């Protein structure tokens with residue numbers, strides 16, 4: 740881990756950082772129970788286990804004062820009518836926020852609070868999104884032919900709570916309707 744100030748580059752077309760410490764790959768099998776169309780999910784999984792998204796992280800100490808940062812790349816595709824997306828999470832330390840900067844593609848950040856407030860914000864190149872503390876967040880790629888690439892920064896002590904979303908899902912879904920993305924209520928929200 741670096742002990743002096745450092746720089747790196749994020750360059751197109753893929754925006755993979757010129758230096759990184761961790762490369763995480765999440766496949767369809769990691770998304771059990773998250774997609775509305777469970778039959779389509781099972782059918783796809785029987786055919787293989789496609790790569791849905793990747794994260795490149797620069798390692799820093801997981802303590803308050805440090806800033807964890809990296810790149811998220813959500814590949815294009817559909818499971819049933821639902822666009823490819825990340826698992827989504829609350830921060831373990833709920834009172835911590837996050838900043839996303841969209842570098843490439845077209846998509847949405849789906850967000851909600853434990854109290855049931857929801858927000859869905861479009862992402863496109865040049866757009867900055869500030870995710871307030873307490874808001875769970877999930878990136879959705881709403882393009883069928885291009886990656887959604889975002890740069891993210893969040894506090895070193897934030898941690899991740901994936902379990903709550905794995906159990907209940909998000910209240911809002913982004914689905915393809917007549918070839919266009921639409922935001923709809925999740926009829927399975929809260930069901931295991």
Ligand SMILES: [Fe+2]
Nearest residue numbers: 830837876893
């Ligand atoms: Fe986060």
